[in-house]
Structure formats: C-alpha cells, structure tokens
Amino acid sequence: MNKENKLIPGLPSGFEDRWGKKLTLKKKLINIIETNFVKFGFAALETPSFEISENIGSFLADDDSNSMSDVFSFKDGEKNITLRYDLSSPLARFVAQNNQELPLPYKRYQMGDVWRNEKAGNARYRSFLQCDADIVGNVNPAQANAELCNLIASTLLACGLKKDQFVINISNRKIVQGLIEDLKISDDKKIKVMRAIDKLDKPGFGLRGVEDLLKKERVDVSGAVTKGADLTDDQALQIINFLKVKDLKELKENLKNPLSQEGIKELEELLKIVSYGDYLDQIKTNFTIVRGLAYYDGFCVETNLNFKAKNSKGKEVDIGSICSGGQYNKLISRFKGVDIPGTGMSIGVDRLLFAMMQLDQIEVDEKKPVIICVMGEKYLKNYYEILKVLRDNNINSEIFLDSRKNLGKQLTYANKKQCAVAVICGENEFKDNTITLKNLLGVKGENNQVTFSKENLIDEIKKFI
Numbered sequence: 001m002n003k004e005n006k007l008i009p010g011l012p013s014g015f016e017d018r019w020g021k022k023l024t025l026k027k028k029l030i031n032i033i034e035t036n037f038v039k040f041g042f043a044a045l046e047t048p049s050f051e052i053s054e055n056i057g058s059f060l061a062d063d064d065s066n067s068m069s070d071v072f073s074f075k076d077g078e079k080n081i082t083l084r085y086d087l088s089s090p091l092a093r094f095v096a097q098n099n100q101e102l103p104l105p106y107k108r109y110q111m112g113d114v115w116r117n118e119k120a121g122n123a124r125y126r127s128f129l130q131c132d133a134d135i136v137g138n139v140n141p142a143q144a145n146a147e148l149c150n151l152i153a154s155t156l157l158a159c160g161l162k163k164d165q166f167v168i169n170i171s172n173r174k175i176v177q178g179l180i181e182d183l184k185i186s187d188d189k190k191i192k193v194m195r196a197i198d199k200l201d202k203p204g205f206g207l208r209g210v211e212d213l214l215k216k217e218r219v220d221v222s223g224a225v226t227k228g229a230d231l232t233d234d235q236a237l238q239i240i241n242f243l244k245v246k247d248l249k250e251l252k253e254n255l256k257n258p259l260s261q262e263g264i265k266e267l268e269e270l271l272k273i274v275s276y277g278d279y280l281d282q283i284k285t286n287f288t289i290v291r292g293l294a295y296y297d298g299f300c301v302e303t304n305l306n307f308k309a310k311n312s313k314g315k316e317v318d319i320g321s322i323c324s325g326g327q328y329n330k331l332i333s334r335f336k337g338v339d340i341p342g343t344g345m346s347i348g349v350d351r352l353l354f355a356m357m358q359l360d361q362i363e364v365d366e367k368k369p370v371i372i373c374v375m376g377e378k379y380l381k382n383y384y385e386i387l388k389v390l391r392d393n394n395i396n397s398e399i400f401l402d403s404r405k406n407l408g409k410q411l412t413y414a415n416k417k418q419c420a421v422a423v424i425c426g427e428n429e430f431k432d433n434t435i436t437l438k439n440l441l442g443v444k445g446e447n448n449q450v451t452f453s454k455e456n457l458i459d460e461i462k463k464f465i
Helices: 020-039 088-098 141-159 173-182 187-198 206-214 233-243 248-254 258-274 349-359 377-392 407-416 427-432 454-461
Strands: 050-052 073-076 079-083 106-115 127-136 166-172 217-219 225-227 283-285 299-305 323-328 342-348 370-372 397-399 421-423 434-439 449-453
Touching (some): 020 106, 020 141, 020 349, 088 106, 088 127, 088 342, 127 141, 141 166, 141 258, 141 299, 141 323, 141 342, 141 349, 166 258, 173 187, 173 233, 173 258, 187 206, 187 233, 206 217, 248 258, 258 283, 258 299, 342 349, 370 377, 377 397, 377 427, 407 421, 427 434, 449 454
Parallel strands (some): 370 421
Antiparallel strands (some): 050 079, 073 079, 106 127, 127 342, 217 225, 323 342, 421 434, 434 449
C-alpha cells in the first residue's frame, strides 16, 4: 500500500476509546453502582441494543422535518430497527410483553450502552453507558420518587463523591404545564416550550438563550439556528419571570392553576418522605427542571456537580447532569392500551467518569501483573513452574513471550505496563533453588533486588504488590 493510501486511524466525533486507569475506574464505578442498586431491592434486566423503530419511537429530535434525526436507524428487511437511545423505551416494551409474569411494582435496574445521533461536546458522547433504576406499577408516587432520590444520593456517595460536590435538583412538570395552560399556549408548541425551559442551565443558554427559544429562534455562537416556539412577547415574559422563582412557598402563592398546585403538593409530599432518611440536605427544588423528553409528566430530577471539570485543552467546562430522570405515566400505554405508571432515573457513567478522573478521589487498583523475565529458553520449564505457583495463589502474573529479547528490553516492557515487580532468575538461582525479585517502583540508585529461598516466593512477592 502506498504511503498516500494509508488509512489515518481515528474515531467519529462523540465516541471514545477507554483503557488503562480510566477503564479500571469505569469498571469500579459500575460495580459500585450495581451493588447499590441491588441493595435497594432492584432486580437486573437486559434488553437488546436494537429495537423495532416504530416501537422505540423518538422523543429527542429538534428537527421538525425528521422526527428520527436523533437516533441511528437501519433497514432490516421490511422493518426499520433503531439502536436504543435510552433504556426507558425498551423497559416499556418489556413490561408490556411480560407484565403478567412480573411482580408489580416492578423494580428493575439495567446497565447498557445507548446511542444518540446528536452533536457531541464536553463529556457529551454519542455512545455512552447508562445505569438505570425504575419503579413500574401503581404505587405511592411520593414514596417511589423519594426512593429514587435516596438511591441517587447513596450511589454517588458510594462512588466517591463528597456531599458538597453534587446536588439533586427536583421539580414537577405539572407546575410548568399549569402555567402553559393559563397562558393558552397551543398543543403544537408545548413540547418546544418544555425543551426551551430545560435548556436554562445548559452551557451557553441562560435566561437569554431560553427567551430566544421561546420566541422566534436562537442563533448559537457557531451561527447554527434553532427554531423557537414562536410565543408572544407576553407569553415568553411570563415564563421567564416564572423561571426566576426559587422558593416553593412563593411559587405556591403565585401559581393558582389547579395542575400547578397539584405538582407543588406532590413535591411537598416527596420532600416529607425524604426527610425520614439521610439525604434531605442533598436535594433542592429547581422549577426549571422539566426534562426534554416528551414522555415525562410529573416528578423530574437532575443531578449536577458543584464543581467545574476541564476538557482536553485544560478549559473549565460544565458537563451537565450526571444523573437524571422522572415520572412517566403513559409510556407503557403505547403498547398495552392501559396506563401502567412508572418512574426512574439514569446515571450517565461515562460523564461521571469524566469528572471522577479529574477529582482523583477514588483509589484505583489496576492490579498490574508480576513479570517473569526469560533469561534463556532452556529455563522455560522453570519459569512456567514459577508462573503456576503465582497464578495458583491468585497473583496476577505473566511470562515474557520472547526469549530472544534481552533483559533490558523485557524490563522496558514491564516499566511501560507500570508493573511493580519482576522475577529475574538465571543459572545461579535455579542451581541454588532461589528466586530474585526486582522492585520496579523503587528509588533509582538504591538496591532494588532481593534474593531468597524459592519456598518463600509468595510471602516475599506480597511485600511488593
């Protein structure tokens, strides 16, 4: 192949390779999250990556001309299939298929990759891992939603975040829906209004950006144009004034719409139940949280970090919510024809990982292997005997795979892998029935080698790992 024709390695935007410490930390976070979900009584579920397109629907698209612009879809014979963009729609399909066999309420958790065909950004990926927990069935909504708030707080603290490093923002969509009713905003504009409000705390928006989306259009710094909800100046002003209210009591006095009052009451009941546990201080009301997805119709939650993370260029960025969700009462009725209410939350593991890598607050043990260096092919049988002893004692270990390489190159390999110790045995060691270990993390210039009787291998090696 000519030099000009060689492929340039790379990835599409919004996708990322993960390895080394980052991947080890990700796996540790996944294990912590799963352990905590199980502790709270949630049972595991696994669904396929693909769903039939007409079943999964689309709830994210901003492009009016293409309602499926936010998902990756493919032709599969006479049907279209879509890579799941969240784990909630597959859950709805699963419950509709299996509700006779499931215990209701059904508390399920699921971990899996999702795919979104949207603009990538700082810690905003087009393929990422979600860890979801949902409660489906006719239950006391205040109890179910309080349980989710407690689960979020407990899980993030277990992951290594400190109490002052995150806040769980809660609201209720009915509050805004009541205001929209009073403002007589037409049905075709309601979802755009919701999505505009949901952008308030997103990077680059604020009140001005939301106001633009409520009116004719918003033009971002790149020049891209997003069509607005086309509200009147008065309608937009009243919504902006609503967004400035932070106190639940003040909101209760100002909004008299019955639906708004219902949403406020549901929040009060939720907070009362949360007060019975340990995490009330982690939870704040934020009435701008309405969630961009159309199927939410009550309680909403978004969990944000109280610190800035840095991108690859060292610039501080707001990575957005690391855990979000809400209540949905009609998502499953698309399949069943009857309403089976549900509520759930989702942790964006890769976004959480992005922040945790920078905090460096959680200890990561990558369990690097012991390297057995090969000083000559005639001793291979002896090296494999040492290897067996190490592995039988659950010590991660490997033998260097090329006896033609000199010791220097073998140690360079071990150092590049950041291994702690190397076994270096030659003719003298095998004649004397001894083993020599080299401390690869020792201070340069000091004597970092120790030789001992072969019988003491495990005790001696544990001093280094």
